[in-house]
Amino acid sequence: MSEALTAKAGSVAIMGVAENMTAVRARIDQTCGRVGRDPGGVRLIPVSKTFGPELIKEAYAAGARIFGENRVQEAVQKAAALADVPDLAWAIIGHLQSNKVKQAVEVASEFQALDSIKIAEALDRRLQQASRSLDVLIQVNSSDEPQKYGLPPDKIEEFVLQLKPFSSIRVRGLMTLAVLSDEQSAVAACFMRMRTLQQRLLDLDQAPGSYDELSMGMSGDFELAIEYGATTVRVGQAIFGPRPLKQD
DSSP states (O other), rough: OHHHHHHHHHHHHGGHHHHHHHHHHHHHHHHHHHHTOGGGGEEEEEBBOOOOOOOOHHHTTTTTOEEEEEEEHHHHHHHHHTSSTTOOOEOOOOOOOGGGGHHHHHOOOOEEEEEEHHHHHHHHHHHHHHHHOOOEEEOOOOOTTTTOBBBBBBGGGHHHHHHTTTTTTTEEEEEOOOOOOSSSHHHHHHHHHHHHHHHHHHTTTOSSOOOOEEEEEOTTTTHHHHHOOOOOEESHHHHOOOSOOOOO
């Protein structure tokens, strides 16, 4: 993260959640204006992992209605604590284990990290049992980092064609986490790969689902992601402040 971006991230601690939401939305609007995009085409998902219900309520009061959680169990706990809040939805944005699929189906309105047929099968089976469907995004490892989840870009077309039998899964697009780097060109290269891949899928007639959604960009790089076509940005620290040092 560049020094300027670090300064921005560090400044959120002295502001409230509502003010931070306003500031992030202003940056989205400014970026869209600069690149000729409609700000209404960029969805902001506050990433509430490690932050408690009270801060989520503050973001909700500021207009947020869907929140991103990496861990299913944490989403389940928060959903229970906030069960009386209307129109509150949860996006699971982290790796999903087979033994958490049932809970994910119960709590999630969308799942942004699909990268295996095994999980697709398990999701579809649980969704069929629940008589519902689920929006999903396919996670792409756009930075080719071995420690990251997600499929390499050259495997995505083959993968999406294997999703045809799973009628309860609504494929909406792609998700990625760009490389964490001070080199803007390296981050931009990840976003460019995603835009190129999205276009290939839009041109692939046999591909199930739609591919209008590009979920990419976080607190340190969401403006750059918007320049490359992001339709959803997942922002945590720029809204809620620094995360707790110790996490379960």
